Amino acid sequence: MCQGLYRALRGQVNGLGYPSDERLMPYLELARFGSVALIRTFDLWYNLIFALVERWRLETHTFHLLCAECTVTLEDVVLLLGLLIDGSAVTGVSTISEPATLCYNLLGVSLGDAESKFTGLRFSWLKAKFEYLSINATE
Structure with a gap:
């Protein structure tokens, strides 16, 4: 058996790691993401994940x-996370x-010159900038 064909499956869980600000909940509810915002921890079943990886x-x-x-x-995601999916798809x-x-204009801050080729926002950047809302944050 060649060891190069197999490698250990290691898990990585990325979560908020901090409680969300309660002032955000009405907006998350309005966008129908309130139930997802309440997900804090979850168990990973490595045996199940490994079995699925083998069969993909x-x-x-x-x-x-x-x-x-x-x-x-998408229906599976809807059922698992309790999201409501309606309206037109966002594509293109x-x-x-x-x-x-x-x-x-939307966030009051933008990427620096080092990231001038704007193609998206990294969650690490968003967390660094917006982990905590200031006490006088506006709508």
């Missing part, structure tokens, strides 16, 4: 099980001509 087929994006093939659907190419300006 990248070519078809499905799990090959003894009984049939299956994949994770962005037509935002100045994303850094939009970021500044």
Whole structure:
């Protein structure tokens, strides 16, 4: 048996690590993300994850099980997280001509010159900037 074919499966859990500010809850509820915001901890079943990883087929994006093939659907996510999915899908190419300006207008801060090629925001950057709301934060 060649050891290069196998590697240990290690888990990594990324969570907020801090309680969310209660002033945000009405907005999260309005966006129908209130139930997701309440998820703090969860157990990872490494044996189950490893079994699924072994059965994943990248070519078809499905799990090959003894009984049939299956994949994770948006409906599965809805049922697991309690999200309400309605309205039109958000797809397509962005037509935002100045994303850094939009970021500044919405958040009051934008990426620095080092990240001038604005293609998205990292959660680590958001956490560093917005981990705690200031006492006089506006809507």
